[in-house]
Amino acid sequence: MIEVEGVTFKYEGSGMNALRDVSLELERGKIYGVVGPNGSGKSTLLRLLNGLIPHFYRGEMKGRVLVDGVDTREASVAQLSKKVGLVFQNPEHMFFSETVYEEVSFGPKSIGMDPEEIKESVRWALEEVGLWELRERSPWSLSGGEMKRLSIACILSMKPEFLAVDEPTIGQDSLSKESLSEIFKRMRGEGKGVVIVTHDLEWLDELGPDVVFVLRYGVVINRGDPKEIFSDIRNLATNGLIPPYRYIVDSLLEVG
Amino acid sequence: MLKIENVTFRYEGSKRPALSEVSLEIDRGEFLLIAGLSGSGKSTLLRLLNGLIPHFYRGEMKGRVLVDGVDTREASVAQLSKKVGLVFQNPDNQIVTLRVDREIAFGLENLGLPREEIIERINEVLKKLGIEHLRKRGTAELSGGEKQLVAIASVLAMKPDVIVLDEPTSELDPFSSARIAKVLGNLNREGVTVVVAEHRLDLFAPKANRMIVMSNGRIVREGHPRELLYRGDISLHGVRPPSVVKLARKYGVVGAQPLAVGELIVALRRGVRIDRS
Amino acid sequence: MLDPMGMVEIFRTQVGETPYSRLNPSTKFILFASFIALPLISASLPIQIFSLIAQVPLIILSRSERRVKRSLKASLLFIVVLVVLNYLTTHSLEFSLAMVLRLVSMIIASAIFMTGTSPAEIGDLLTKLKVPLQITFSFVIALRFIPVLADDVVMIITSQVSRGYELERGGFLEKVKRLIPILIPMIIIAIRRGHQLAEALETKAFGAIERRSSYVVYEYGRGDWILLIYAIIVITIGLVVGTLTPQFQLLPFRC
Numbered sequence: 001m002i003e004v005e006g007v008t009f010k011y012e013g014s015g016m017n018a019l020r021d022v023s024l025e026l027e028r029g030k031i032y033g034v035v036g037p038n039g040s041g042k043s044t045l046l047r048l049l050n051g052l053i054p055h056f057y058r059g060e061m062k063g064r065v066l067v068d069g070v071d072t073r074e075a076s077v078a079q080l081s082k083k084v085g086l087v088f089q090n091p092e093h094m095f096f097s098e099t100v101y102e103e104v105s106f107g108p109k110s111i112g113m114d115p116e117e118i119k120e121s122v123r124w125a126l127e128e129v130g131l132w133e134l135r136e137r138s139p140w141s142l143s144g145g146e147m148k149r150l151s152i153a154c155i156l157s158m159k160p161e162f163l164a165v166d167e168p169t170i171g172q173d174s175l176s177k178e179s180l181s182e183i184f185k186r187m188r189g190e191g192k193g194v195v196i197v198t199h200d201l202e203w204l205d206e207l208g209p210d211v212v213f214v215l216r217y218g219v220v221i222n223r224g225d226p227k228e229i230f231s232d233i234r235n236l237a238t239n240g241l242i243p244p245y246r247y248i249v250d251s252l253l254e255v256g
Numbered sequence: 257m258l259k260i261e262n263v264t265f266r267y268e269g270s271k272r273p274a275l276s277e278v279s280l281e282i283d284r285g286e287f288l289l290i291a292g293l294s295g296s297g298k299s300t301l302l303r304l305l306n307g308l309i310p311h312f313y314r315g316e317m318k319g320r321v322l323v324d325g326v327d328t329r330e331a332s333v334a335q336l337s338k339k340v341g342l343v344f345q346n347p348d349n350q351i352v353t354l355r356v357d358r359e360i361a362f363g364l365e366n367l368g369l370p371r372e373e374i375i376e377r378i379n380e381v382l383k384k385l386g387i388e389h390l391r392k393r394g395t396a397e398l399s400g401g402e403k404q405l406v407a408i409a410s411v412l413a414m415k416p417d418v419i420v421l422d423e424p425t426s427e428l429d430p431f432s433s434a435r436i437a438k439v440l441g442n443l444n445r446e447g448v449t450v451v452v453a454e455h456r457l458d459l460f461a462p463k464a465n466r467m468i469v470m471s472n473g474r475i476v477r478e479g480h481p482r483e484l485l486y487r488g489d490i491s492l493h494g495v496r497p498p499s500v501v502k503l504a505r506k507y508g509v510v511g512a513q514p515l516a517v518g519e520l521i522v523a524l525r526r527g528v529r530i531d532r533s
Numbered sequence: 534m535l536d537p538m539g540m541v542e543i544f545r546t547q548v549g550e551t552p553y554s555r556l557n558p559s560t561k562f563i564l565f566a567s568f569i570a571l572p573l574i575s576a577s578l579p580i581q582i583f584s585l586i587a588q589v590p591l592i593i594l595s596r597s598e599r600r601v602k603r604s605l606k607a608s609l610l611f612i613v614v615l616v617v618l619n620y621l622t623t624h625s626l627e628f629s630l631a632m633v634l635r636l637v638s639m640i641i642a643s644a645i646f647m648t649g650t651s652p653a654e655i656g657d658l659l660t661k662l663k664v665p666l667q668i669t670f671s672f673v674i675a676l677r678f679i680p681v682l683a684d685d686v687v688m689i690i691t692s693q694v695s696r697g698y699e700l701e702r703g704g705f706l707e708k709v710k711r712l713i714p715i716l717i718p719m720i721i722i723a724i725r726r727g728h729q730l731a732e733a734l735e736t737k738a739f740g741a742i743e744r745r746s747s748y749v750v751y752e753y754g755r756g757d758w759i760l761l762i763y764a765i766i767v768i769t770i771g772l773v774v775g776t777l778t779p780q781f782q783l784l785p786f787r788c
Contacts, residue, residue, distance in 0.1 A: 037429070037431070038399060038429055047691075050695055052691055052694065052695065056690075056691060056694060076699075077694050077695065077697075078694070078697040078698070078699055081695055081696065081697045082697075085695070086695040088688060088691070088692045088695070090688065092718065092721070092722055092725075093685065093688045093689045093692045093718055093722070094689070094692040094693060094696065094714075094718060095717075095718060095721075096713060096714045096716075096717035096718050106696055106698075106714070107696040107697055110696055110697030110698050110699070111697035140721065143294055143295050144294045144295075145294060154696060155695070155696070158696065158697060170426070170427060171345075171423075171426040171427060172294075172455075173293045173294045173455045173494065174293075174455060174494065174495065174496040175293055175494040175496075176294070178496075199429040199430050199431075200430065201430075202430075202458075202499060240431060241430075241431075242430040242431060242434065244499070245458070245498075245499035245500055245503060245517060246499065246503055248517055249500075249503055249517060249520060249521065249524070252517075252521050253521065253524060253525070306736060308732060308735065308736070311735075312731075312732060312735050332741070333735045333736065333738075334735075334738035334739075334740075334741030335741075337736055337737060337738045337741075338738075341736070342736045344729060344732065344733060346729065348681050348726075349726050349729035349730050349733065350729065350730070350732075350733035351677070352673075352674060352677060352730065352733065352734065352737075353653070353673065353677065354651070354652060354653045354673065354676060354677055355653060357748075358653065358748065358749065361748035361749075362737060362739075363737035363738060364746070364748070365745045365746050365747060365748055366737055366738040366739050366740070366741055366742070366745055367738055367741065367742070367746075368742045368744060368745060368746045369746055370746060371746060371747065371748060371750065374746065374748045375748070378748075395677070396677070396680050396681075410737070411736075411737075414737070414738075
């Protein structure tokens with residue numbers, strides 16, 4: 001379980017708190033949607049989960065984050081990456097290997113998995129995202145959707161119990177979005193906790209998260225059942241979010 | 257005005273052609289939406305229109321492209337830039353100067369326009385896009401959506417006959433994306449010809465009056481967005497109808513083919529059969 | 534640990550609105566050149582003191598106290614070494630002091646210029662000085678892309694760290710090898726950005742005609758005239774004082 005307890009964080013050199021007194025709990029076997037407009041603190045929240053904050057980004061932090069009871073300040077990002085895998089928005093920022101296979105084995109090697117286990121987990125990760133057949137290709141020769149899935153495999157191969165994903169659907173076509181949904185649902189089915197930061201409520205609604213958090217100005221202003229949160233279209237709109245179309249239509253029909 | 261005649265193009269170093277026997281005509285005043293999966297040939301098609309292919313990208317090209325009757329092979333990209341303006345996907349990689357007004361001036365300076373005219377065009381285009389407040393801002397401090405608007409402004413200022421956009425919203429959040437769609441819709445209403453390749457059909461289909469679907473380097477469907485999106489078979493090419501279309505089907509809307517939420521609401525309120533399950 | 538945020542911030546220093554920043558860039562450049570020249574007129578102590586005092590109004594106009602302080606702090610070690618070397622070779626405290634003040638003067642002049650002149654203006658100045666377009670443009674493009682690439686570096690490092698990567702581990706060779714996961718994505722991304730930029734430039738008719746027109750025109754306002762006259766007066770005084778005060782002999786150590 002990940003417990004975020006009363007965290008306030010301010011980046012060095014910034015005049016404003018990126019997060020203000022945020023508390024939440026994340027469990028295994030669930031999909032969490034984190035939504036909010038630009039600059040609401042969504043990405044900061046993700047960085048908190050695997051210790052990039054406070055280990056990497058400098059700033060002032062109050063409160064604490066516990067991953068399975070371990071304070072993230074007491075563990076290194078490398079140690080935490082065995083528990084919480086962070087998938088970044090732009091996959092191109094991570095590729096440096098000659099083949100897809102090598103790329104996916106980088107993470108497990110870095111955290112010191114033994115060779116037999118690496119073989120097994122790389123294969124598993126590549127099969128999960130449907131790229132096993134392309135394992136001999138260069139990461140840079142893949143399409144945008146394949147790159148995205150490869151970046152997920154690179155994290156999955158480290159066998160984290162939580163997957164935290166930043167804006168997975170940006171730049172993706174409809175087919176790729178569908179396959180991302182399938183991957184995340186399967187991860188949930190396998191008992192992993194999946195945290196997804198996104199603007200794309202339409203897609204999030206189709207994915208069907210268990211819990212949704214709405215962030216604004218670094219504060220969790222709303223949390224709970226996605227149906228309830230998405231139905232409140234006025235609240236979403238005033239917070240800079242576009243509600244899923246079916247909720248817009250439903251609520252406009254009720255008004256009429 | 258723009259005419260692609262039976263073009264096949266293969267990038268140097270690539271085995272299969274990016275475009276195969278593509279023919280397309282674009283008329284003045286149109287809003288053409290190009291749909292299709294990533295890698296279906298959309299970007300290649302757009303690069304043909306302003307001569308980046310074959311002038312900038314090397315490869316093997318068959319067929320020809322005519323811009324106002326001029327073969328693009330006979331004209332330079334710079335000459336074509338006065339006719340066809342191209343806006344790219346990533347705003348960060350197309351902004352070349354440090355301040356918004358200078359960015360818009362950049363292309364005009366390259367054309368050697370007198371200063372008075374440059375100023376006039378900057379004013380005009382900032383107003384048209386509703387971004388007058390950004391005039392003196394540094395380009396590095398803009399949000400992604402603002403950057404893309406500035407990129408559009410800088411191309412628009414060159415007064416091309418057609419503005420062509422390659423997935424202009426793919427890096428943007430939904431709010432900024434909707435704004436870009438709205439801006440393009442307005443421009444088209446004012447007479448600007450717009451060609452846009454996009455995944456966000458929900459935002460762009462309501463603005464377009466023609467749509468093509470590409471798959472494996474070919475144009476596989478062509479028609480009005482309503483006609484195409486309400487015909488199930490585009491799913492075969494990986495293109496999913498937008499949610500409004502799915503909802504219209506779910507609610508059993510008959511006699512109307514709404515593309516925008518507003519249209520759907522109107523259709524539903526008009527008492528068309530509502531079957532809410 | 535690396536400090537990527539700090540790295541990015543260095544490139545993000547913005548030029549604030551001050552009376553100095555609003556001057557014509559040519560004026561700023563002339564002032565800068567004058568205050569680089571002034572301490573060089575003579576090695577005498579009075580000239581050095583004079584050139585320090587004469588810069589005070591500019592520091593105030595450009596509100597560059599902080600930058601000046603920072604620059605001086607950064608060159609402290611160099612200054613100390615200079616005093617020691619000069620004193621050891623000349624045994625003249627006055628001369629050593631003059632040399633140090635000369636250096637300080639020039640540091641201040643640069644700090645003022647850099648605080649109050651935007652990169653775009655420096656680009657324009659280069660154009661005005663008849664530096665070829667290709668060079669001035671490369672300069673502006675570099676400035677435009679430094680923050681973008683700095684962001685890339687942060688994202689690359691954090692991406693790799695999140696894959697269990699640790700930069701600071703092992704001996705020297707090991708460390709160099711460990712840079713590969715950072716360097717390769719960086720190079721590939723920079724090349725891709727460059728390629729797309731070239732496409733955009735082509736689309737905007739860059740290099741289409743020999744003589745580009747120019748949108749930005751700088752005018753000379755009252756402030757410019759006042760400060761140009763100020764520069765002339767200061768230099769004149771400097772020349773007069775410089776010839777009247779006794780010169781030091783040429784010595785092995787000078788700056």
